[in-house]
Amino acid sequence: MRSNIFMSLRIPPKLLQIIKYRSVKVPLFLLGLILILNILFPPKIEVNFSTIITDRNGQILHTFLSKDEKWRMFVTLEEITPVLRKAILAKEDKYFYYHFGVNPVAIIRATVNNVLKKRRTSGASTITMQVVRMLRPNKRTYLNKITEILRAIQLEIFYSKDEILQMYLNLVPYGSNIEGIKSASYLYFQKSPDRLSLAEVTTLAIIPNRPTSLRLGTRNPLITEERNKWLKRFEREKVFDSILINDAIREPLNAFRHEAPKEAPHLSIRLQKNFPTEAIIKASVSKAIQTKVEQMVANYVNRTRAMNINNAAVLVLNNETMQIEAYVGSAGFGDKIDAGQVDGIQAIRSPGSALKPLLYATAFDKGILTPKNIINDVPTNFNGFEPENFDKKFNGKVTVEFALANSLNIPAVKAIRDLGKVELIEKLKKADFQTIRKQEKDLGLSIVLGGCGVTLEEMTQLYASFANEGNWQKANYLFTENPQNSKVELLSSSATYLITEILAQIKRPDLPNNFDYTYRLPKISWKTGTSFGRRDAWSIGYNKKYTVGVWVGNFSGEGVPELSGAEIATPLLFQIFNTIDYNSSSQWFRQPQDVVSRQVCAESGDLPSEYCSNKILDYSIKNISHTHKCSHLKKVYVNLSESMSYCVQCLPSDAYKEKLYANLAPELISFYEQKHILYDKIPAHNPNCTRFFSGSTNAPLITNPNNGSEYYLSENDLQQMQLACQPANDVKEVYWYVNDKLLQKTPANKAIFFTATQGKVKISCTDDKGRSSSISIMVK
Template sequence: MFERINPKLKEIFKRRWVKVFFAFIIVLVALNIIFPPKVNVPYSTLITDKKGEILHAFLSTDEKWRMFVELKEITPTLRKAILAKEDKYFNYHFGVNPIAIFRAAFKNITKNRRTSGASTITMQVVRMLNPDERTYWNKISEILRAIQLEIFYSKDEILQMYLNLVPYGSNIEGIKSASYLYFQKSPDRLSLAEVTTLAIIPNRPTSLRLGTKNPLIVEERNKWLKRFQKAEVFDNQLINDALREPLRVARHEAPKDAPHLSLRLKKQFADEAIIHSSVSKATQTKVEQMVANYVNRTRAMNINNAAVLVINNETMQVEAYVGSAGFNDKLDGGQVDGVQAIRSPGSALKPLLYATAFDKGIITPKNIINDVPTNFNGFEPENFDRKFNGKVSVEFALANSLNIPAVKVVKDLGKTTLIEQLKKADFQTVKKQEKDLGLSIVLGGCGVTLEEMTQLYAAFANDGNWQKAKMLDDKFTEKNVSHASIISQSATYLITEILAQIKRPDLPNNFDYTYRLPKIAWKTGTSFGRRDAWSIGYNKKYTVGVWVGNFSGEGVPELSGAEIATPLLFQIFNTIDYNTSSVWFRQPKEVVSRQVCAESGDLPSEYCSNKILDYSIKNISHTRKCTHLKKFYVNLSESMSYCTQCLPLDGYKEKLYSNLAPELLSFYELKHILYEKIPTHNPNCTRFFKTASNAPIITNPNNGSEYYLSENDMQQMQLACQTANDVREVYWYINDRLLQKNSANKPVFFTPSLGKLKISCTDDKGRSSSISVMVKGE
């Protein structure tokens, strides 16, 4: 069969017209490859919310409002109206309508002037893409380009190009731009009357100017509606409704919501015409308004700005992003993005510290820590209220944001461990500064952003699983979003229970803010110098981060996380989560209750009588036995104590004494707080005590430090130590030479010589400790 067909095919291909046809096809394909249609048009960048509503629009690079219309926005009504007016054979021709061309050519020739056009929608697209002078040669080029466009693109895509490029006067191009700037709605929400209005403007953009020529536009609109009625393009009822619809429009500003986020996304996705953010427009608008109103009130105290970030914990999407109280406010740099600004966190990092310590088994909520003056190698932190509370529990220390217990935990945990946790949670400044960070990191001695802090607290709401917040809608979000498990579900539960307590000092004085407040866990922070106020809260649904202060960095005496940032946090939760369900975080099975001694928070010993319940993490939390009481042998008058070596045969008894830490004893002495002292040890005893754990702790001067003293007026240097409860006297040595005997916990002053000094302190049990310092002259 193929042998019979082949000769016939050979005969056909020998014919001249066939050769010409195939040559034309080859040339056309080659031209298409060499000279493809140019459709690269700079569009306005649009930032939408998660439902597709425009939040913010930017001018195109050529200073035009040219908003990209999506195919889903081209409704059947819009499509039918445009085609009925501009090109009713659009779906049937190949870019050119030959009949229309011949008809237009005949009229133009017979009347010796241009009376009729023959441009299809495709040809108009070509002309708008390449606006050349109207000549016959350019018309031929336009026809060829139109055919080329039909080869490369579908009818829907060509119609979309037309609607994106059609002019509306001034710097407005495209039906979407006109729809938003005049009707303040998207094209898919336009009525037939509005669609027809926008269909007739491009032919006469100067004489039919919306907002100034509305009566004339209504006349022209109705003429076309009646033509549609005559051609039965739409049903009569729809036409009659459109004819009666009034036209009250004027030019409006382009949408300008969420300016800080919009600028950020535009910079990040510079090549995208439409960027679909994760923001909820309703939530964004409410939070923007609340922030603006709140700062209007705080300006009376010279507190001029605030920033807020709202994260949906279930999706980790940002639902509201407020970078400042007013983008156009020049008073305090309104265009600064407070969500990304690097600030000091104050005490807001403490929950991560305690959660990590829970996970390491170092502490449990009821463990006791001494909140007393403490010297950490030269670093002497103070509490926010400059007061000390003595013995406090871990949960009290966190709920009351005490500084000294937090630094003690950092020291026990190791600052490197805390830094690694912050690095896991993607704290960028911490990564850069980690070599320079010290124990003060937990008190605000590092740089953070509101975004980083809110993401961290969202991890508490997600069982300790940290994830980078998403600012794009899920359909468009970037892949491989960063995530990490930074703390256990058990530790997050313990932290959440502490932070959800209502009886706390950081509850605002104005309790009205808590009216019908959804149950939340929150933590405040105030930076050194009162420059930054933080309040970050979370529940099952949302995490809200609030920063209040001045972008200038100016401190304000009234600025604090509790009194200034927390009221705004409560307002936001009351608004966005007003009808929240009662669902709260469930206690993990690894979190169990156990009895502990109320005096120490450790497992009770045989001497502990006051026992309470505490949470612990199974197989993780420590199993230390309580040592808050220690048994001593004393004479019957309790004036002298004995050790086992000097214990007499009779005339003694056993008695329990508080085993107080040296720093707590010093605090009691300083504040004149009464405590039962252990009687002086038998002076006739020859035993030499070498227990290193009870050796004196030299608190001043600081080990390894350099001191500069004036050679002409040599100042005195203070020597101070902390000792155990059974110590009455200490002996100070300078370079192994006795300086002075002194009562325990009492300071000594001396005039040092220049050079390296070895300073030693020995208690009356023979226990000793030493440090070295360098004294230099100025």
């Protein structure tokens, strides 16, 4: 019962032990008085330490001044070595472990000397008393001395001897704004306290008594002389053996003031901002990898500056632990001309084509597409949005894997149109893309081509989910031995495997042309991206162990003609992988059980029909991928000379035959016509047939103008507007109507022009089979 009462009063363990096992020599009233005083006047240990950022192995990366502008680095108990402990105690308080905060013998000796000699000849302060004085500096008066003694006793009650020694070593002054032995150790010897030699320890032990006259770097000969005096005294008092003392005396003193560690500046500033009260923050980065990557980025940008490409950022993420192992925010933190202090890891930029793998992976998971499915890469109008490929060229019929490996834009926009932009946006929100959440209402189909804002951190985390079987995890910037990361199922392992295999192909246009990089091509999957106006170059790659994100460009947003993900960002990506994980090709991703091979038609990528003769193997996801039958050919009845076609209603009794014709989409026919590419055209329909082809199937697709758009024309100079459509393969002529009045009859795939009137305008197009489509525009 008594113990519970004491615990509720938060009695220090030492005082609790005295009360429980009180001897007759300690009156109860005195214990009660001490207890009351401890409750009323508890010791206040309020010290502002410098923030120290270390790497995963405890090596200091970066330090910051404390709030009171001091270099006061926190020294841990593990850094107090036996040599350091013995030297400090022999110098300052040899009876430290035997007294209760006050040394009565020293006080009596000092008092007698001060009275007889009428001046201060020797001190009586113990290490504990010095800690009290450093915590609360006051003038040296007898009253303050008594207070100091009482506080020292109190400190001994509340804290262990090791903790008090630790406080002393954290607060001891070394002149200027340097406090604590760890600060002095790093700023003068560039090493941690546990690596100091006996000579260095002794040097740091004698300076606090005379920090002004014994200033390291300017008074080193005098310091050496004083140091050797104390070393000889240590020998006489047998603190250390003679061999160790002689080695220490011969050791030269080359100490001078160094700059505080300032590595990984962008990450360090970020961690200090996120954890402002922590004295030591252990980052997840590896100092060795961080230094290598920083140097590679700096050297690389030094070469690209000749092209006016002045900055880069790199993030190296360990896929197994999801811990960051290198964080390079810019090519040079101190570069004021090119905004080196901007953190490129967190900067919001346009991703270019770098989001396409997520789009196609989502389409795989929805069963809409498989790698060998055919998409038409031809000029297409998406309600006013007319994307172009990076090289301004079009490829006609291409497979999905070709479209992704070659980063084609039109197939990607078609894929997001069929998938629905909401699906992609939800995936990005699930992957914690913060800017996407804010821009959600304003995003259109162009999101997959870079029409949104992302950060390198978000992109690297996204690609790491491809390496982790579709499971998204947030990257860790703090080191933990056994990280337990919460996972979000972003994609299936089957879809990510298909994407990984496509992105691992090396026969692609975004492989750098430089032989130096292709000669040592790392075994990775990677994707590039170049934003509109060539303002941002991306290259993000991954293997089993690492995901590396690279951004290259100018923080000013200035575009550069030579800037591209393939030629500028990818070489740096390859260089980093070859440095940090050169022999990674021995491990690769395993094919999931749900990924199976099946035969498909090479002309469409769909399951073969009775007309398919060219069959190839394609990957699919079991019970997920579509089972569309191929329809790339259709049967048409024609006369024997193949100059006329028939429908079932007008089919003659004889003199006809069946022939297979390519079932081409109107957009592909239009492309073939524009490029003068030969294709097998369906003959004109029997002119004597009276059948009317009704319905919207295969009706002409009006591609210009854009349905629902507003057009502004000058009153003084009314420009003519173009009318264009994409008819079916069997169409020879089309009829254009404006506000239900016939405008003109034209050959199929030929554009015409007309002068529009103000107001709402209805435009219709009817083919020679009677199939019709209409749109409306507003002319102002």
